[in-house]
Amino acid sequence: DDFAGLEGCNEILNVTRPDVVRAVHRGYFEAGSDAVETNTFGANLANLSEYDIAGRIFELSEAGARLAREVADEFSTPDRPRFVLGSVGPGTKLPTLGHTKFVALRDAYEQEVRGLLAGGVDAVIVETAQDILQAKSAIIGAKRAMAAEGRPVPLIAQVAVETTGTMLLGSEIGAALAALEPLGIDLIGLNCSTGPAEMSEHLRTLSKHARIPLSVMPNAGLPELRPEGAVYPLSPDELAEALAIFVREFGVRLVGGCCGTTAEHVRAVIEAVGQVTPARRRPRSEPGVSSLYQAVPFAQDASVLMIGERTNANGSKAFREAMLAGRYEDCVEIARAQTRDGAHVLDLCVDYVGRDGAADMAELAGRFATASTLPIMLDSTEPDVIRAGLERLGGRCVVNSVNYEDGSGPGSRFQRTMELVREHGAAVVVMCIDEEGQARTADWKVRVATRIIEDLTTNWGMRVSDIIVDTLTFPISTGQEEVRRDAIETIEAIRRLKKRYPEVQTTLGISNVSFGLNPAARQVLNSVFLHECVQAGLDTAIVHASKILPMSRIPDEQRMVALDLVYDRRRDGYDPLQKLMELFEGATVSSSKASRAEELAALPLFERLQ
Template sequence: MPERTPSPLLDALSSRVVVADGAMGTALQAHDLSLDDFAGLEGCNEILNVTRPDVVRGIHRGYLAAGADAIETNTFGANFANLAEYDIADRIHELSESGARLAREVADEFATPERPRFVLGSVGPGTKLPTLGHAPFATLRDAYAEEVRGLLAGGVDAVLVETTQDILQTKASIIGAHRAMTAAGRRVPVIASITVETTGTMLLGTEVGAALAALEPLGVDVIGLNCATGPAEMSEHLRQLSQQARVPLSVMPNAGLPELGPNGAVYPLGPEGLADALSGFVREFGVGLVGGCCGTTDEHIRQLAEAVADLRPKPRDPRPEPGVSSLYQAVPFAQDASVLVIGERTNANGSKAFREAMLEGRIDDCVEIAKAQTRDGAHLLDLCVDYVGRDGAADMAELATRLAT
């Protein structure tokens, strides 16, 4: 990883509120684009970076004119999973770079020495969740790296890993981003923005504390929430991040929970409501990067920028809880009611029963041994599969996947 270089974006976050833009997808839908505009690839928004750059530029200009400090590239779906569905996965770098160059060009039109404008390279999750076995982790990681290489070539100021639903997919994105920076010899901040559903967890059941424990050690520079819900549903999750996260916070909610109207989804939260909620997050939780997701418009951003213009994020005194994370929850090392109990019977070198089950391919028996330890009070499991003559990587992939879920 190249050494961290000075970041005007992080400098800005240390002293004031930075306002990001609003929705790209719903803004594109409002242009009533034709199939020809999409080069026959209906719904592939990223192709518009080369077929209709005027439309993409216009959306960027609208948000900057409304008062945004930062705009996101039109590259949310420029990843392996999305582009492979259109049979253009070989264009990941091209579409990422073109999207970044468009945003950079427009941001520089509005930038002044007193007020720089920033470009956030949007890295969406795609449709493949590695935890569920949809695609190998390494395949996704390398494709995200290719996307970020394109974003860096196009001149982004930060990488925004957003709308993440699977903690393993989020890790693949972040690790891919770091690998791309190493290859490019250029380090920019990484913003990790997870999506928490109305259930109170990420799509696969991950709690906010577990996401923080898993992602912060990967070297993210900002962490926060976006999409799925409006600001009201994000409040308690932001409170937890405010209390525990060591890095600056971001929030980019939808314009409320979508409602089904005669012409499709309608987002009910108006500009004033969004501005009131997010300015409250700045005052109460010290959030430094604010913006909008689905259903938010130029007017949402205009009123938001006005509402936070004279605010500074509330100073925070985070109290991190050192610990580890499973797919679902974080386990702190410090236990109030007992010592931290680590189950050792899932170790092929220490448990004959586990070793024999593994060697004979009785994976269900291995899982039962693990379950028995958790029932007996183990907080963590020591999974060790190393054994002479075995393919340790294959054994670990099989067993870690089963035990994680």
């Protein structure tokens, strides 16, 4: 009867039995806790829909916050305030697996947090996240709620890492950090799923790399199933000892307990951590992106970051034909092939005349989210297409691109795209294009890049290290006089830009430089041009990774002629463009060339490891 016929819906007790809820809060405050969580873990779309009361999200959230607020105020003193954390749980529907739509979740979470704010919470805690995309929907919904209510409060995000070492869908802790930290959260941490022993290494990773403070709320050990139900084996002293170590070694600033932690556990924790000085953290952030599964830093140890170009409807005939025919598994296989060939990120472009780009992006991004282990670069000029991708990819994406072609004022494509970039915490490619057109000289390129970098860091809250500048690649293969210096200007722009902004990332669409040449000549010119750009400071390249040759594998004459073309070293009787075309007249690129993966597999073991 207390559950009003909705057995198991704990949030209904906020209105049917407020005395019981208050008593739970009171017990933890009496044990000495600084904060309690609201009884709103399940006040979300998925959970309440199961009881057919989704329309009561705001009501039950506000009621839960108000009850906790009342009890916190009872215990607060001028010397020791007590706090209320608004609990936002994951629900039972995972958007990455297509159980529900991102937008539906986001809007419901906004209603939940508006209720929590109305009830008087001091902070919001998005917890027990099992799907990074679900966590993003909750965080973005919470941010929207705070903006709507005009009341920003601290925002905590905690993920649940299973005994497998990953989140439920296979996400490593680094992937969660890369995706969630840029959303503007104030603390990040772990809770639920396991006891403290199983959390240690994941917490160590966060301690090394998170720029923001850490929180942790383990269960009282791994649950043991007994005849009387689940039993949590850690004693209060054992939990307290573990949390004191987390504070002392990893610098954790907010500790507490999840499943199985009683008031006695809290009392022991408070006694254990009260005299511990948190370790001073010196995090080393790694700018980069992530897929659902793994983080990929921009800085690669042994090479430039390779962005696979074959999942682009404008650059790959095979991908375009598969997309147009609805052969989506073929599109996925093209993505997987690029992974095998050495790409670190995939460039996904679906823009094609006469197509519904948003629908195509939704279809393919939704499939790539789980089928590809690599992060995605969303490549489109249309904000609606970019939005469709961002709402289906749990990892941290790159948005390619923004520029000043139609200005930067209200309603411009630049502004509409940057609003999406900021809300979803994406990295961004900026093109050296302004109102006058595509920048051709180094001076022009650096001027436009400087203007955009200053704009994004000053007005859009972006870090320089999350901005990727494309200094533009033009074909130097047409023979026209006006294009002869284009490669020189691009290389010089990279060098000057990296000197002015050492933390900025740079990229190029490499294959543009050789447009129109014989495929064998293109491979050599692309490889030589990429090598020269990397020497100047290039960080990433949009390229077919398996078609790039190491300098040591290019014959000396071919390499020197390609270099002469790149640097426009013409002289009487010698035009490097004509010479390059002669060298490759009739030459073909063998279609049976082994993939990079096959090449590696053929090596002896120790050479392969090296």
